[in-house]
Amino acid sequence: MRFSPLTVTLIAGAVASTNAQITINVGAEATSPNGGIFQFNPSTSTAPNGTVVTFLFSGIPGNHSVTQSSFDAPCEPLAGGFDSGWIGIGAATTPLPQWNVTITNDAKPIWFYCKQLLPAPHCSAGMVGGINVPTSGANTFAAFQANAKAAKSAGQAAGELVGIGASASAEPLVPSGAVFYGPGVSATAPAGGVASGSAPGSTQTQKPSSAVSMNLNTNVGLLLALVGVLAGGAMII
Template sequence: MRFSPLAATLTAAAVASTNAQITINVGAEASSPNGGVLQFNPSTSAAPNGTIVTFLFSGIPGNHSVTQSSFDAPCEPLAGGFDSGFIAIHAATTPLPQWNVTITNDGKPIWFYCKQVLPGPHCSAGMVGAINVPTSGANTFAAFQANAKAAKSVGQATGGLVGIGASASAEPLVPSGAVFYGPGASATASASGGASGGASGGASGSAPASSQTGKPNSAAAMGFNANVGLLVALIGALAGGAMVP
């Protein structure tokens, strides 16, 4: 079987697009320009379908999230949007935590923010980012960030892995030295865990004491009770037995 040069070119282009990868740093150092600690860097990116976007939690120390939002409500979680959960990074953490999402609709702008609120709201301090957004008109990144800075509150609702226009296939990769507070941890516990890296750029301390692992699929984090599990299993067994002729 022979392929035309055009077909070969299109195939190569498709593979290249699928394998594309970009990195967005989550958090920075106090001395970093354009926002200090509270920023995504770069704040805007262009990413065609199939691109893997790696969110690298590089602000040390820090406690941040990557939470999908919308242009009109930049500091509120988007219904059906993706959410990394809170990741607390302490000094000397290596390698750095990271989270991969894949672009599934490059024709739709993707807006996101950090939902941390301690010691002050990160989103309303300007910690927002965007992918595939217009460079002119009303819905630019500058306008989005201005909306965020005017926000009166920062939404804490928990999202998931699958978002709108981009999705993750797994939880963040969090090495030793960092702590992941996924959907199972309360917003208050998550926010207080590790960083007081607010607009001043300061940070303090370690993660809060908790008997939970923080992993959203762990039994403790999901609020799973062994007695409840046993009861469910017993009911299932009885139901199955009742169906036997």
């Protein structure tokens, strides 16, 4: 039994798509993880459907979030958007906290920002990012960041795990030495890595969401599509 070149290409492309992964450093440069700076690095990425985007909270020390927004309101949570909650990173944090989201709609840009307010709003300092954003026209990343720097503050409303165009199946993975404040915490998390008030500590239960069934349905659909190609005569005996 052998497969036609078309079938092999389709299968290889599907596997590559489902296995794609990129990393975005939160609060640090990729080559200098202890920088403690107000930026996402890289600030823009291209990610097709099925790509797993890992937000690595590598800025030590620091306290940041990854919160979905929109081009028109870069420092305000997008209704129905994803939100990591705040991650406080202490000097002794190891391994680094991370949060995975999967791209579900690569046809539209995904914008996000850090909603931390201390010591000054991070979004207004330019801590914003984008995935699958236009490289020309009016809605470029440069224009988005300029709008963010003009903002007076940053919206604090809590988002969800499942966003628009991307979704997570669990809360961030937070190891010893870091502190997680979930999206539902009512007060602004402190800029440092020490918990205060009623904010939850670093021990968290990873809660599944509808993103699990979404990813399962996507994989099942992909499998059925490949079977359909084979049944349609792409297989050569």
